[in-house]
Amino acid sequence: xxxxxxxxxxxxxxxxxxxxxxxxxxxxxxxxxxxxxxxxxxxxxxxxxxxxxxxxxxxxxxxxxxxxxxxxxxxxxxxxxxxxxxxxxxxxxxxxxxxxxxxxxxxxxxxxxxxxxxxxxxxxxxxxxxxxxxxxxxxxxxxxxxxxxxxxxxxxxxxxxxxxxxxxxxxxxxxxxxxxxxxxxxxxxxxxxxxxxxxxxxxxxxxxxxxxxxxxxxxxxxxxxxxxxxxxxxxxxxxxxxxxxxxxxxxxxxxxxxxxxxxx
Amino acid sequence: xxxxxxxxxxxxxxxxxxxxxxxxxxxxxxxxxxxxxxxxxxxxxxxxxxxxxxxxxxxxxxxxxxxxxxxxxxxxxxxxxxxxxxxxxxxxxxxxxxxxxxxxxxxxxxxxxxxxxxxxxxxxxxxxxxxxxxxxxxxxxxxxxxxxxxxxxxxxxxxxxxxxxxxxxxxxxxxxxxxxxxxxxxxxxxxxxxxxxxxxxxxxxxxxxxxxxxxxxxxxxxxxxxxxxxxxxxxxxxxxxxxxxxxxxxxxxxxxxxxxxxxxxxxxxxxxxxxxxxxxxxxxxxxxxxxxxxxxxxxxxxxxxxxxxxxxxxxxxxxxxxxxxxx
Ligand SMILES: Cc1cc2nc3c(=O)[nH]c(=O)nc-3n(C[C@H](O)[C@H](O)[C@H](O)COP(=O)(O)OP(=O)(O)OC[C@H]3O[C@@H](n4cnc5c(N)ncnc54)[C@H](O)[C@@H]3O)c2cc1C
Ligand SMILES: Nc1ncnc2c1ncn2[C@@H]1O[C@H](COP(=O)(O)O)[C@@H](O)[C@H]1O
Numbered sequence: 001x002x003x004x005x006x007x008x009x010x011x012x013x014x015x016x017x018x019x020x021x022x023x024x025x026x027x028x029x030x031x032x033x034x035x036x037x038x039x040x041x042x043x044x045x046x047x048x049x050x051x052x053x054x055x056x057x058x059x060x061x062x063x064x065x066x067x068x069x070x071x072x073x074x075x076x077x078x079x080x081x082x083x084x085x086x087x088x089x090x091x092x093x094x095x096x097x098x099x100x101x102x103x104x105x106x107x108x109x110x111x112x113x114x115x116x117x118x119x120x121x122x123x124x125x126x127x128x129x130x131x132x133x134x135x136x137x138x139x140x141x142x143x144x145x146x147x148x149x150x151x152x153x154x155x156x157x158x159x160x161x162x163x164x165x166x167x168x169x170x171x172x173x174x175x176x177x178x179x180x181x182x183x184x185x186x187x188x189x190x191x192x193x194x195x196x197x198x199x200x201x202x203x204x205x206x207x208x209x210x211x212x213x214x215x216x217x218x219x220x221x222x223x224x225x226x227x228x229x230x231x232x233x234x235x236x237x238x239x240x241x242x243x244x245x246x247x248x249x250x251x252x253x254x255x256x257x258x259x260x261x262x263x264x
Numbered sequence: 265x266x267x268x269x270x271x272x273x274x275x276x277x278x279x280x281x282x283x284x285x286x287x288x289x290x291x292x293x294x295x296x297x298x299x300x301x302x303x304x305x306x307x308x309x310x311x312x313x314x315x316x317x318x319x320x321x322x323x324x325x326x327x328x329x330x331x332x333x334x335x336x337x338x339x340x341x342x343x344x345x346x347x348x349x350x351x352x353x354x355x356x357x358x359x360x361x362x363x364x365x366x367x368x369x370x371x372x373x374x375x376x377x378x379x380x381x382x383x384x385x386x387x388x389x390x391x392x393x394x395x396x397x398x399x400x401x402x403x404x405x406x407x408x409x410x411x412x413x414x415x416x417x418x419x420x421x422x423x424x425x426x427x428x429x430x431x432x433x434x435x436x437x438x439x440x441x442x443x444x445x446x447x448x449x450x451x452x453x454x455x456x457x458x459x460x461x462x463x464x465x466x467x468x469x470x471x472x473x474x475x476x477x478x479x480x481x482x483x484x485x486x487x488x489x490x491x492x493x494x495x496x497x498x499x500x501x502x503x504x505x506x507x508x509x510x511x512x513x514x515x516x517x518x519x520x521x522x523x524x525x526x527x528x529x530x531x532x533x534x535x536x537x538x539x540x541x542x543x544x545x546x547x548x549x550x551x552x553x554x555x556x557x558x559x560x561x562x563x564x565x566x567x568x569x570x571x572x573x574x575x576x577x578x579x580x581x582x583x584x585x586x587x588x589x590x591x
Contacts, residue, residue: 013522013542017405026406037523095381096374121522123401123408125383127371130339134375139340139453142368145516157457161517162364163468164276167336168458175453181523182516223380223415227396230407232548238568240560249572250582253554256570258590261552263474263531264498 001055001153002110003046005079006102006129008036009063009070010122019229026229035070038117040077040186041179045147046115047078048184053153055112056080060105062090062098068202075197076189082202083109089207089214094222095123099131101217104210106136112153114176118143126178133176141169145182149173266356266416269295272346272369273306274337274361278314282429282471283361285321287422289430290388291359292322297390303327303355305443307345309335312440319438321430327353329443333452336459337365343372344451349443350377355417357395359388362421363470370421380415384423384526386549395420403522403545424470425528426549467501469520474500474531475550477520478508479543481536481557481576485513490577491535494584497591503527505537521546535576539564556580 011017012032020027035043046057059074061067062085071082085101093101106114114136116129133140145166146159156175160167189197207214215221241256243249257264271291274281288304295302304323306315309332318326329345346369350358358373360366362384374381386407387398394411395418401408412418469475476495478488488502495502504514506521520527522542532550537543539555539562547553548567555568556576565571572579 011402013403013545015402015405017402019406026402096378099375119383121403124399124403126367127374127381127383130368130371131375134343134372140368140372141454142339143364159460160364162337163281163470164462164466166460166462167338167456168460169338169454170457171454181519221414223378223413224382224410225413227409227411229401230398230409232400232404232407235553235567235569238553238565238571240565240571240573246574246578247582249574250579251586253570253572253579253583254586254590257531257552257554261531261569263552264587264590 001049001053001112001149003049003055003057004106004109004111004114005039005042005046005057005059005074006114006116006132007039007059007061007070007074008117008120009033009061009067010036010120013037013121019231023228024226033066033069035073036117036120038119038179041181041183042115042117043074043077043079044184044186045179049113049149053149058083058109060085060102062101071202072197073189075200076193077187078193081200084202084204085210086204087206087214089218092219092222093217094224095125095127096131096223097217097221099128100135101207101210101212102128103132103135104212105205106132108210112173113156114174116176116178118178118180129176129178138174138176139171140176140178141171142178143180144177145180147177147183266354268300268303268355269298269357269359270303270305270350270353270355271359272366273304273318274363274366275306275308275311278311280314280318281363283363283366283424285429286424286427287359287361288318288321288323290422290427292430294357294388294390294395298356298393300356301325303353305329305346305349307334307342316437316440319436320432320434322436323438325441326438327441327443329445331447333447336456338452338454338456339365339368339372340452340454341447342369343376344447345445347373347376348445350417358417358419360421362423366421370419374419377417379417379419380412381419382410383421385420386423386426388420394418400549403542404548423526423528423549469501469503469518469525469527472501472527472529474498475503475527475529476500476533476535477503477505477537478535479505479537480507480511482508482513488513490580490584494580494587497584497587498531500529500531505543534564535580537564538562539567
């Protein structure tokens, strides 16, 4: 099977987010960058399928040169090769533009299955995966917690929990799957894995290499525009509920919730 | 020029989901701000009769697309039908719920219509005739205020449990229109093999008005019984931290946080949860937050409106008794 995993590099989830002086972006100086946690599930699932059916796993990232680190992590986990789409004209491109460029890169490759995360933990959007499927005119099944590829490798069955029920969906390959927690337990990169990753192929591509016009990317081409970034709404300082015993505290809490907050 | 606000209704087994009333109500407010009409698009099978009630919540028109292949909802079938209707009707704003299905359909529509999309918004307004949205980013550590450019329609999804629902006005009614659409089998590339219902009757976390969540401090799976009791008394449901899910005490569907669900209940009670940043990511837009934790230094107390320092195994049962007295 030929499997592709799209990898986004995002700030570590512990990162303190500071709004930059332009009011529209965040300060990136102190950020530790990691592979989007949802993409780890994609890499893991791809590797398991390769172990079962044979084939090749290619990881693709789009962004500045630092994204190479996230791609190397995936190679160290066991992916075979990597593609980095990098171009100055891509700065500030919105999700639709990112999806268009990724789809163009994927079109040049052979693929049976594509994995993306359900959403990036940076802008919390969840557009790129599904949009890639639309641009490639293939089915997508999103937020998958269980995946089975048929023995003839022609179709997939996937479980997709939607509020209060789970749909079992089937699609012919090629198809795109977006991952969520529960799908698998991602492996760590082993030390030999990390050594090997250094020698695995990592190809860089510009927009021109993909036959794309830079005018269709970047800040000017955005379809949503940031007016400003705001700090989270202030919550009023909370109260510590008084009381000598747990019973007293519980009684006071119930009273506050009933009379002050009026939620019970 | 594009005109009007459209919202996409979400229904299950012949009943509208709560998010539908939320986005119809919010759609009404946006339509009023623009001085334009609100059209609600309802897809499904045997749903037309039920659809009329959305007029009470503010719809001017209700466009009904009925076909057995639209029930249950799949991204393919919904996208095929809605994109056709949108190309024909040319609305200015297309509003969906940020539910599992709504988000996926919105993403696919955005690509298919080449239109801008803002996911999981917590606030909407109209400025200079354009849609302006606010949405949490970086797990709620910042909020982005966005507008649209070169985008028709302007597509957005609304976070469940955030938009207030209009008081139904039974004197209002909407014009019901049969949507004219084509749905070829070739457009439906994913087939529904099976629908596994959750028979427990548990309210989904994203829809629950009250949530009692447990973390590592719960010590084990059986101890969650005390949370179940309190939650059911409050008419709510039980959630969990990742630590509790990874320990196997609770199913994955109960996890709240960055790699779980994002919830916005009226009341969120965190029991034996320290308040890691990735947990806060999932519940910081709750209206009232209560923390019960024996460690006075636990970070959760910085987010809580009401904090109780104490052993949850004493406090929670006592709270349940006190709530019984009030209700
Ligand atoms: C990429 C990534 C994604 C993540 N996603 C999520 C996510 O989606 N959701 C999530 O929750 N976490 C997530 N985490 C994990 C998160 O960092 C924390 O590890 C986790 O939230 C801790 O869970 P906890 O608060 O239950 O456990 P702990 O941090 O161990 O806290 C237990 C708390 O219980 C208290 N306690 C113990 N006994 C009692 C008692 N008898 N009475 C009262 N209080 C008691 C303790 O004082 C302590 O504060 C993620 C982490 C990473 C790196
Ligand atoms: N710049 C990118 N490079 C590679 N993959 C991406 C990029 N942006 C998004 N993706 C993929 O799309 C998923 C969802 O991201 P998003 O739509 O940005 O929330 C991510 O988990 C990745 O798999």
